[in-house]
Amino acid sequence: MAHVTYRIVEHDGGWAYKAGETFSETFASHDEARAAAVRAAREQRAPDESAVIEYADDNGDWVTERADGHDRPATDVEG
Known part of the structure; x- marks a missing residue:
């Protein structure tokens, strides 16, 4: 299973x-x-x-694909 971590960082004069x-x-x-x-x-x-999802791949290219509802990534938030 894929894992996505969202990190809170200072960015462009604010936070992202x-x-x-x-x-x-x-x-x-x-x-x-x-x-x-x-x-x-x-x-x-x-x-x-x-659902149809969009994300940037390792090269920075946007990818659009259909994701099966039973194949969701684990996620967490740091920061």
Whole structure:
């Protein structure tokens, strides 16, 4: 099973969450960025629903694929 860690980091004059090398939008506070990361992590774990997902691969290219609802990554939030 895949694992995704969302890390809260300072970014572009504010705070963001980062998964791999990809940053979220910038938030005014650490708490806002953390809350957004928790929402993103929860959405990634949503069971029993197939969905179209998008993510940046190791080369920074965006990939769109259909994910089986039974094949969700484990997630956590650090920071």
